Amino acid sequence: MNHQLFEEWLLTEEPLSSDQAEALASHLTTCESCRRVSAAWSEVEHLFHATTFVDPAAGFADRWQNRLAAQNLYELQKRQRRQSWAIFGITAVSAIILFILMLARVLASFDNVTELFVYWVGQMTALLSDASLIQEISLVLIKTGITVVPFSTWMIILSTLIVLCLLWIFSLQRIYFRGGLFNEANH
C-alpha cells in the first residue's frame, strides 16, 4: 500500500473504516517515521486543547469607545475640509468665469489695442487719485475722532474687540480640537 496514504490517514480528521484503521495500526508497528508523526501530532493537539483563551488587558471596551470617538472626530474634520475645498473651488471657478466674461465684454467695446491702452491708463490714474482722496478723508476723520472721542473710550472699544476675538478663537479651538461638537451630538 502507498506510504503516502498512511500519512494521510494519520493526520485526517475523517473517521477511518475498520479496514483502514487496521491497516494503519499494522503499518505503525513497522514504520518509525509514521509513529513519530502520529506521536508528534497527538502532542500538538493536546497542547492546543490545553491552552485557554487569552484575555485582553482590562478596560478594552472603554479604550474602544475612545478610539471610536477619535475616529468619528477625524472623519468629521475630513468631511468639513472636503466641503470647504468644494465651496472654495466652486467660488473660484465662478469668479474666474465672471472675470473672463467681463473682460471679454470690455475688450469687445474697443476698436484697437491703443484705445484699450489709453482707457486702461486713464482708469489707473483715476484709481490713484481716488485712493489719494480716500487717504486725505481718512486722516481728517482720524484727527477728528481722536479730538472728539476721549482716549479712554478708544481703549474700552479696543479691549472689548480683543476680548471678543479671544473668545472666538477659544470657542473654535474647543469645537475643532477637543471634540466639543461631537460630544454635544452624542449626549
Add this chain to the structure above:
Amino acid sequence: MQDVETQWLINARSGDAQSFGRLVDAYQTPVYNLCYRMLGDHYEAEDAAQEVFLRAYKSMDRYDPQRPFSTWILSIAAHYCIDLIRKRRMKPVSIDELPYQQITDHSPQPETALSNREREEQVRVLLDSLSADDRAAVVMRYWYDFSYEEIAAALNLSVSAVKSRLHRARQTLADRWTKHSLNPQSLERTRNESPAF
C-alpha cells in the same frame, strides 16, 4: 442572553454605539484571542482587535442577521490579521525592532506560571511556522471548534480547500514538533534568532 444579544444587534444595526459597545464587551475575549494567536504579540493583538471592532461597527448594515455574530466578527478578525501578516512579511525588520514578548499569567504558583509561559511560547512558535491562511484555519478549528463549513464561510474558501489547508497545517506542525522533540534547544534558538540570518 440570546434575546438580549439579538436586541443589541438590532440596535447596533440602527447605529446605536452603546449597544455595539455591549457587543464589544461580550466578544472582546474571543476576538482578542484570535488576533493574539494570529499575530503572536499582545500589543499588536490589542490594536488589531480594536480595529476589527471598528470595522465591524462601520459595516453593521452589511451584517446578515441569519448568520451568528461570532462567526461574522471572527471572520473580519481573521481577514484583518491575515492582511497584517502579509504586509509584515514584506517589510524588512531590523534587530532593534524585535519586541520582548511578555506573556501575562494570572497563576499564583511560580511553577505553574512558568509552564503556562512555556506552553504559550510553544504554541506561538508552532503557529508562527504556518502561513497566515493556514494559521487562521487552525486557530478557528482548535480554539473555536468551527466546522469545516464555518471555516470555509469565514475565510471565503471551499470546504475541500479548508480540509486541504488543515491537513497541510497538521503535517507542518507535526514536523515542527518532531524537530523540537529531537532538539529541545531548537525552540530557544528560534526565539533568539535574528531574521537577518
